[in-house]
Amino acid sequence: MKGHALTVADSAPVIAKPGETGFDTATRVFNSVAIPEPAAATTARTVEQVRNALRYATEHGLRVRMHSTGHGAGAVRPVRDALLIRTALDGAVTVDPTTRTARIPAGTRWETVVKAAEPHGLTAAHGSSGSVGVVGYTLGGGLSPYGRLTGLASNTVRAVELVTADGRHRRVDTESDPDLFWALRGGGGGFGVVTAVEIDLFPVSRVITGAAYWPGALADRLLSTWLDWARDAPAIATTSVRVMNFPDVPDVPEALAGRTTFTVDGVVHADDIGAARLCADDLLGPLRALGTPLLDTWQEDAPAAVLRAHMDPEGPLPIVGDHLLLHEFDARASASFLDVLGEGSGSPLVGAGLRQLGGAYAAPPSPGGVLDRLDARYSYAGSGLAADPEAAESLRSHCTKVRHALAPWNTGRVVPSFVEDGTRRQGHLDTRQAVAVARVRAAVDPEGLFRDDISPTDLRQE
Numbered sequence: 441m442k443g444h445a446l447t448v449a450d451s452a453p454v455i456a457k458p459g460e461t462g463f464d465t466a467t468r469v470f471n472s473v474a475i476p477e478p479a480a481a482t483t484a485r486t487v488e489q490v491r492n493a494l495r496y497a498t499e500h501g502l503r504v505r506m507h508s509t510g511h512g513a514g515a516v517r518p519v520r521d522a523l524l525i526r527t528a529l530d531g532a533v534t535v536d537p538t539t540r541t542a543r544i545p546a547g548t549r550w551e552t553v554v555k556a557a558e559p560h561g562l563t564a565a566h567g568s569s570g571s572v573g574v575v576g577y578t579l580g581g582g583l584s585p586y587g588r589l590t591g592l593a594s595n596t597v598r599a600v601e602l603v604t605a606d607g608r609h610r611r612v613d614t615e616s617d618p619d620l621f622w623a624l625r626g627g628g629g630g631f632g633v634v635t636a637v638e639i640d641l642f643p644v645s646r647v648i649t650g651a652a653y654w655p656g657a658l659a660d661r662l663l664s665t666w667l668d669w670a671r672d673a674p675a676i677a678t679t680s681v682r683v684m685n686f687p688d689v690p691d692v693p694e695a696l697a698g699r700t701t702f703t704v705d706g707v708v709h710a711d712d713i714g715a716a717r718l719c720a721d722d723l724l725g726p727l728r729a730l731g732t733p734l735l736d737t738w739q740e741d742a743p744a745a746v747l748r749a750h751m752d753p754e755g756p757l758p759i760v761g762d763h764l765l766l767h768e769f770d771a772r773a774s775a776s777f778l779d780v781l782g783e784g785s786g787s788p789l790v791g792a793g794l795r796q797l798g799g800a801y802a803a804p805p806s807p808g809g810v811l812d813r814l815d816a817r818y819s820y821a822g823s824g825l826a827a828d829p830e831a832a833e834s835l836r837s838h839c840t841k842v843r844h845a846l847a848p849w850n851t852g853r854v855v856p857s858f859v860e861d862g863t864r865r866q867g868h869l870d871t872r873q874a875v876a877v878a879r880v881r882a883a884v885d886p887e888g889l890f891r892d893d894i895s896p897t898d899l900r901q902e
């Protein structure tokens with residue numbers, strides 16, 4: 441009897457209204473600039489709890505939204521008149537070293553996956569921060585510090601487990617439902633509540649990784665040297681450059697506090713660590729010759745060190761930012777970039793820079809989902825911290841200024857996982873793709889229970 445009662449209690453999620461117990465936990469987000477205000481919220485730890493939540497939403501005439509960590513909270517449509525399901529599914533990450541795959545319950549963060557894979561000499565196409573959630577990142581594309589080798593992280597997904605609007609729990613892969621599986625990988629959401637994903641892992645034992653920070657005054661020569669190297673750099677290297685305006689606070693290393701720096705970070709990974717070392721020397725040698733870095737953490741290390749290289753902040757934080765995909769970045773682009781973001785520009789952004797694309801981003805080894813390649817050479821991202829609404833407005837207006845400055849090189853496309861602001865006109869699918877994805881959505885969610893979850897970037901503005 442006791443067991444039965446527990447099962448019933450466990451399968452009934454606590455659906456909380458604003459002010460009720462459980463509401464704050466279920467609505468907590470990493471990006472605190474966009475705290476969701478749904479009609480009701482719940483944390484689902486089991487598939488049965490997800491099912492019950494969907495039943496509740498249907499009975500109360502609510503749409504359904506879901507999140508995991510809230511890293512992407514700034515990019516979504518307002519969460520109103522909805523039941524928000526925070527997915528924190530029970531269970532461990534399981535790694536199969538034979539097939540080099542991992543099954544990951546929804547709600548898991550990348551640091552947990554990296555930790556589980558490392559004893560097997562494996563890692564994943566994770567993002568730069570260990571606190572990012574696996575589900576939103578992988579289904580939204582996912583730019584990894586290994587990305588020029590792995591391609592978009594959405595290409596590494598082997599199967600998706602989800603509860604659809606009809607309450608069915610499905611495991612979707614190329615065999616079981618090729619159309620839904622195709623649309624899930626980069627289609628922009630709105631298909632159901634994902635409860636787990638299975639992804640490919642790849643072998644890594646040692647990497648060359650880290651970041652070097654030079655005084656901002658050297659940015660011009662450093663940027664042009666990096667661009668010369670990046671033009672035909674081998675795919676074993678994935679790097680990024682940023683202008684960073686460090687606050688003068690105790691958490692920031694003394695050498696950087698209160699300074700503007702030009703930063704080069706990334707990962708070089710090859711089966712032959714000697715080849716990786718040579719490649720890193722090719723990159724860093726000419727840069728170090730231009731000036732001594734204020735801080736230089738580049739070194740040979742274990743794969744877990746990759747999660748620290750980019751120095752992403754711990755949250756929650758009120759982030760306002762923007763993202764563009766650029767088809768080129770020439771000397772004129774560099775001048776425009778430094779004009780609005782370099783030292784002395786008055787930029788309020790904490791970090792703004794470029795991630796190197798190409799390699800497997802441009803030519804994935806095999807076709808994946810609807811978003812499986814990027815026809816762009818660089819990804820731009822810049823963001824700052826909004827202490828109050830005025831600061832948020834000033835950041836948004838500076839993001840617009842950067843947008844104008846980089847307009848000649850803007851492809852008009854984005855990677856959904858990288859978008860910080862869902863209100864801007866931009867897209868990630870062409871019309872043909874968007875129509876095909878909408879057809880899949882209509883088949884799996886005919887009543888539109890999840891329609892507000894659809895990414896605002898779904899349709900490219902052509």
Ligand SMILES: Cc1cc2nc3c(=O)[nH]c(=O)nc-3n(C[C@H](O)[C@H](O)[C@H](O)COP(=O)(O)OP(=O)(O)OC[C@H]3O[C@@H](n4cnc5c(N)ncnc54)[C@H](O)[C@@H]3O)c2cc1C
Nearest residue numbers: 507508509510511512527567568573576577582583634857
């Ligand atoms: C510090 C920081 C570092 C980052 N680094 C990178 C990086 O290196 N590369 C990169 O590509 N991106 C990066 N991002 C962006 C990040 O990938 C996105 O914010 C992504 O959406 C995070 O996924 P999440 O599940 O943690 O976020 P959430 O905000 O919880 O979810 C985002 C969206 O994913 C969907 N979703 C989440 N869970 C579920 C579920 N269970 N079922 C169905 N849909 C779901 C929903 O549509 C939701 O709105 C970074 C963000 C931050 C703040």
